[in-house]
Amino acid sequence: MTHVHIIGGGLAGLSAAVDVIGRARVSVYEAGPACGGRARSYYDKALDARIDNGNHLLLSANKASFRYLGLIGAEKTLIGPGAPLFPWFDLSTNTGWTLQLSKGRVPFWAFSRRRRVPGMKLGELAMLGRLLKAGPDQTVSAFLGEGMLTRRLLEPFAISALNTPLETASAALLAAIMRETLALGGTACCPWYPAEGLSESFVDPAIAHLTRLQGEVHCGTRIAGLDVQDGRVVGLKSGSETIAIGPEDKVVFAAPSPVARTLLEPHLPDFTAPDAYESIINVHYRLPGPVTARGMLAKVGFVGLVGGVAEWIYLKGEILSVTVSAANRYAARDNDELIATIWSEIRQAVGPVLVETLPEAVPPVRLVCEKRATFAATPAQDRLRPQAKTGLANLALAGDWTQTGFPSTIEGAIRSGSEAIRALGLSH
Template sequence: MTAAEGSRARRAVVVGGGLAGITAALQLADAGVRVTLLEGRPRLGGLAFSFRRGDLTVDNGQHVYLRCCTAYRWFLDRVDGAELAPLQDRLDVPVLDVGGDRPRLGRIRRTALPVPLHLAPGLAAYPHLSLAERASVARAAFALQRLDLTDPALDGTDFATWLHRHGQSARTIEALWDLVGVATLNATAPNASLALAAMVFKTGLLSEPGAADIGWAQVPLGDLHDTLARKALDSAGVRTEVRTRVGGVSRADDGSGWHVDVDGERLDADAVVLAVPQRETHALLPEGALDAPDRLLEIATAPILNLHVVYGRRVLRRPFFAALGSPVQWVFDRSHASGLTDGQYLAVSQSAAQDEIDTPVPELRERYLPELERLLPAARGAEVRDFFVTRERTATFAPAPGVGRLRPGARTRAPGLFLAGAWTATGWPATMEGAVRSGFDAAGAALSALGHRRQPPSQEAE
């Protein structure tokens, strides 16, 4: 580094204003780097955002996090939003089964006992499995604890095969493993890498008693991921530009930095973080940045379908529940968060929705309104004021067996160019936690390359 270089503030451009990009920008700025954040959409937040529909503020889909999501909890703290997305005191998931002669309510819950005993009383009382099936779950949980998450062989096996080898029946997979796994992985057990599934269950259920306690936003997601995030970025000195498309990223002629081309402007930077989806990243990558850049195009995506129903009266007394024996997966009460004061607004979250992502709204309405009435007797005869659908066709990367070898790390072969996004090699599935962790990784690598000795703030969340 020359004396002139050492005397000026280092500059970074972050491309993409989702959780990964916001995190990278904040951590770089906190370390004294001059940061410009570029986002093509008119708002920040990536795929976890809000929009207006009439008098309501609606999230595009329901997003939750767990107590073990230390990186996302850091994010909430950093944008002063933790109080707006509180955690449960203790894990408690109502599970309503309508597949039998009569509806039956059970609960997945924990106690304060040490791991793994914290789940034993809840499992013993879980009515949706037989006594033998509950015993088999305990044996499989102990086997999960023994898995080495660093073993690359796990990524080549699907979760269903492993579950069957460990005595799990089809009913056990439906009523427990997939109940959790589909929501966190966005894939059923046959389509999920054992490495990612084991990470979810070991970290969330078998690491510490409170690890799986659930948190969710009590305000629109846009308040957290756009409004508060932008305020934090402004306070950190980040220049944030929305509605700004990046046309290209190239090395400076003298090799000393980078050029980022945007609408009518060329930005110079010492470091660039690409925090956009894998296909967009592939299009922006300079030649030679990755050994096998086309592997990014092999990382498939998986959709999530969200159904939104506004009733004329209250039909659900709980904040959320999961369903069995029905095409409905998870239902959340979003009335207060949306600003609804009369009636009730329910959000139905349908993960791994490949079969229905393109189904017309009238067909979805005809299928799901009767199902909600079957699950919620109070909905029978209730006025349906609104029914609408949001579709995220590329909501997550598909966590299929073998995906691990396709996910690149934060560093590239091009000095000063870094990657972020939930699809990168974080070890996590495509969650808000994974996105924030990828921002940590990219910022940490960039700070190291820029010669910053300060430990990146990401280490506080590990």
């Protein structure tokens, strides 16, 4: 039986493993103490709580992700309102509303004052059509207008999806997301997120599934180099050992792009990979007890914000968790000042719809800044992304940074794992 060796136990590596197990022997080598990579949960001592490194949102359109969850028996671990509902709050005008997309492709929602973005003009919808035809060198800001549809929907949607300032972000990558989500209508846009944690949804069930099928997952095993002979990988160097790669064996490289550049450039002459990154900040506030929301926030579990620093607030029991994307722009700001600013935004946006009163003083808090959360989704970086197939006969690439046609997302990472298996000629 072919033995597939997978370097990296993030979602791309796990997706490759889950895809091929049963048809091949599988070993995953993960450098860290646990799998999950940029989508993981852990116990935070200061908060005395288990948290995710960052809030992650999926949309019902993310077919590969739901297929993966199905294969590992974890599809029921996500929660969401079961409808395309997005509560929003504009901090600059103190206005709240809920975007309620219509099910199908025709945007009936835009004709209803109750369902659309307040202040938007119907004419602004034409911008969406133009964006869908964006060329590979165009940036998102070249398409944006001045109206409320831009300010209150397109800008926050684009910055969350691309994690890149819109003046430099690739319009074609945004269009790729839009074609599979907004353009298909509300059925494709129902939001989902882990009920418990990222690891409980995407990682632990995958490892249990792989282990049940005799797969091996080696955490704490950093691959530091490849031995290559006659156009094939013949060994993986880890510490003082070399893992032998037999003549029938295959390798999936699913570690992040900076590692790829170091390990692969010596063996692949024309190798390129993204080399510019954007950070994401998540701030987790621990309250004395669980908070209960009223109305739409209770139904959906999160709210989107415009007009401030915070972009999404998630209610997770006694944790209020905030996401700030494309966060390189805040690098010079003091963490305590950011924490205080975001806390006051939380109090303004959700304080009035919570049953409990939020304290004025900042509660115990953890700020997590993932410096290389994603590659910068610019046209130039997108051109550096390699295909899964490489010049080495038994090596394929996976990872959200490979050429998935998507920005850095769970969906892209999971698709890339399957694509690597296809590139090795091992798909069904």
